[in-house]
Amino acid sequence: MKAHTASAMVNLQMFTHSSHFSIHHRFFSTTTTPNPQLSLTTSYSTKSIRVPFPVLSCCLNSTTEASTISSSQDESPPLHNLPPPVKKKRKAYRRLRPGEAQGISEEMRFVAMKLREKKLKLKTDKSDESDRDSDGSTEDDGDNDNDNDSDNDDDQSWEPEIDGFLRYLVDSKLVFSTIERMVDESQDVSFAYFRNTGLERTESFEKDIEWLGQQNVTIPEPLFTSKKYVKYLEELAAQSPPLFFCHLYNIYFSHIAGGQVIARKVSEKLLEGKELEICKWPGDPEELLKGMRDKLNALGQHWSRDEKNKCLKETSKCFMYMGTIIRLIIMR
Known part of the structure; x- marks a missing residue:
C-alpha cells in the first residue's frame, strides 16, 4: 500500500x-x-x-x-397556494337624526317643524292654484260679485264663537285631566318625574268652564274624537310609558305655544278681555316646560332607538288630535 x-x-x-x-x-x-x-x-x-x-x-x-436559509426555502410552500389575505370589514356608523345629540325633545321639535313646513307648503300651493284660477276666469261681473260674497262667508266662518270656545275648553279639560290622573295614579317610578311640575291645567279648565256656565251657556259633552284620544292615552300609559311621555310633553307644549295664545285672542273678542284661568301660571311657563323637557331627555337616554322612532311617529299623531281640539273654537 x-x-x-x-x-x-x-x-x-x-x-x-x-x-x-x-x-x-x-x-x-x-x-x-x-x-x-x-x-x-x-x-x-x-x-x-x-x-x-x-x-x-x-x-x-x-x-x-x-x-x-436553503432548507427553509425548500420547505416553504409555493406562494400561489397561500390563502388570500383576510379583509377586515369596515364598521358602519349610523347617521344621527336631526336633534338626536340634544335629546328626544329636540328630535320631536324637528318633527313638529317639518309638519308646520308641510302645512304651510300646502297652504301656499292652494293659494297659488286659486290665483291661477282667478286669472284665467272669464266670468262676468255678476258672477264675480257672487264669488266675493262666498269669500266673505269663508272669512266669517273663521270667526270664533262662544259655543265653539266652550267646546274647546270641555275637550281640552278631558285630555288634561286624563294625562294628569295617569301620572298621579301610575305605580311606575318614571311617572314620578312628571308630578307637580307647575304645568297642571285641570283645575284651570274647570274654573273657566264653570264661569262660562254662569253666563247662561249650555256646557256640551266631549266629542267622540276626544274620547277616542283619551282612551288611546290610557292604553299607552299602561303599555308603553315612553310613548305616553311624548304625548304628555307635546300636549303641554301645544297649549303653551298655541292654545293659550288663541284663548287670549278669543277673550279679547268675545269676553271683553277677561283673563282666563288657563292662561295663568305659577311661574314662567317656558321655564316650567323646560324643566319637563330636561326630565324627558334624561329618561330618553335609556330608551332604545326603536322606542325613540316610535315617539317621533306619536308626535305627529299628538299634534293631529290637539289641532282638531283647537279648531273647535272656530267651527260652527
Whole structure:
C-alpha cells in the first residue's frame, strides 16, 4: 500500500462546539468533534509513516446561515397556494337624526317643524292654484260679485264663537285631566318625574268652564274624537310609558305655544278681555316646560332607538288630535 500525504488547513473561528465532520477510511468510518487544542497544520512523510491518512469529506455546522436559509426555502410552500389575505370589514356608523345629540325633545321639535313646513307648503300651493284660477276666469261681473260674497262667508266662518270656545275648553279639560290622573295614579317610578311640575291645567279648565256656565251657556259633552284620544292615552300609559311621555310633553307644549295664545285672542273678542284661568301660571311657563323637557331627555337616554322612532311617529299623531281640539273654537 502506498502512503499518501495530506494536509488540512482549518479555521477555528468557523467551528463551534456543535460542529461535526465525517472521516471516511477504507477500512472504517467515524464521526468526531474537532479539538480546538489540536495543532491545525500536520504533515506526514511518505517514508516514515506507512499508515493510511483519513480524508476530510464533509463539514456540517448547524448554525451556518446558508444551510438554514436553503432548507427553509425548500420547505416553504409555493406562494400561489397561500390563502388570500383576510379583509377586515369596515364598521358602519349610523347617521344621527336631526336633534338626536340634544335629546328626544329636540328630535320631536324637528318633527313638529317639518309638519308646520308641510302645512304651510300646502297652504301656499292652494293659494297659488286659486290665483291661477282667478286669472284665467272669464266670468262676468255678476258672477264675480257672487264669488266675493262666498269669500266673505269663508272669512266669517273663521270667526270664533262662544259655543265653539266652550267646546274647546270641555275637550281640552278631558285630555288634561286624563294625562294628569295617569301620572298621579301610575305605580311606575318614571311617572314620578312628571308630578307637580307647575304645568297642571285641570283645575284651570274647570274654573273657566264653570264661569262660562254662569253666563247662561249650555256646557256640551266631549266629542267622540276626544274620547277616542283619551282612551288611546290610557292604553299607552299602561303599555308603553315612553310613548305616553311624548304625548304628555307635546300636549303641554301645544297649549303653551298655541292654545293659550288663541284663548287670549278669543277673550279679547268675545269676553271683553277677561283673563282666563288657563292662561295663568305659577311661574314662567317656558321655564316650567323646560324643566319637563330636561326630565324627558334624561329618561330618553335609556330608551332604545326603536322606542325613540316610535315617539317621533306619536308626535305627529299628538299634534293631529290637539289641532282638531283647537279648531273647535272656530267651527260652527
